[in-house]
Amino acid sequence: MTTASRLPDPYGSADGSANLADILERVLDKGIVIAGDIRINLLDIELLTIKLRLIVASIDKAKEMGIDWWEDDPALSSGARRRELAEQNAELQRRVAELEEAAGHHERKDPA
Template identity: 55%
Template structure:
């Protein structure tokens, strides 16, 4: 039995796809009597994590649903905002008290 030397295995194809990346794009339009009722735009990117980061597609790192790091950043920002609100409220109370004294 002879095997072709240039036939690619599924592993080779998958490795190439993940290394280079593949973009699949399409639009689905539903219309009735030349009136467009619905348009769905589909964009699919298949790539390795490293390739996606290289392309600037690293949204999962800042999405709190996918990343504990993003959650920590949000909690830190929330803490800083709460501290700032407390400072502003104290300043406002001080100004109101000074205004009542006059």
């Protein structure tokens, strides 16, 4: 007796199986969290702890959950990079003004 092996239908079938695109759409819509910790101890002394957290979700779902750290990371967001550069520029301008003011006071006190 032989049985024919059946490959799964890539586009889903009437029996309810889903394809990868359907599964990915569901995961991104609902979100999934995977968490784990790695601890390395030597003679009951904790040497290293690594906490891993992985969240897979769409950007809209992540924002719904209050996760939007990429918007403030200069490495990932051009807006954040511009804000960071503007803050640095303002700080440098303030410092230059302070130095110019201090130099002006010094010149007035010590006439040459």
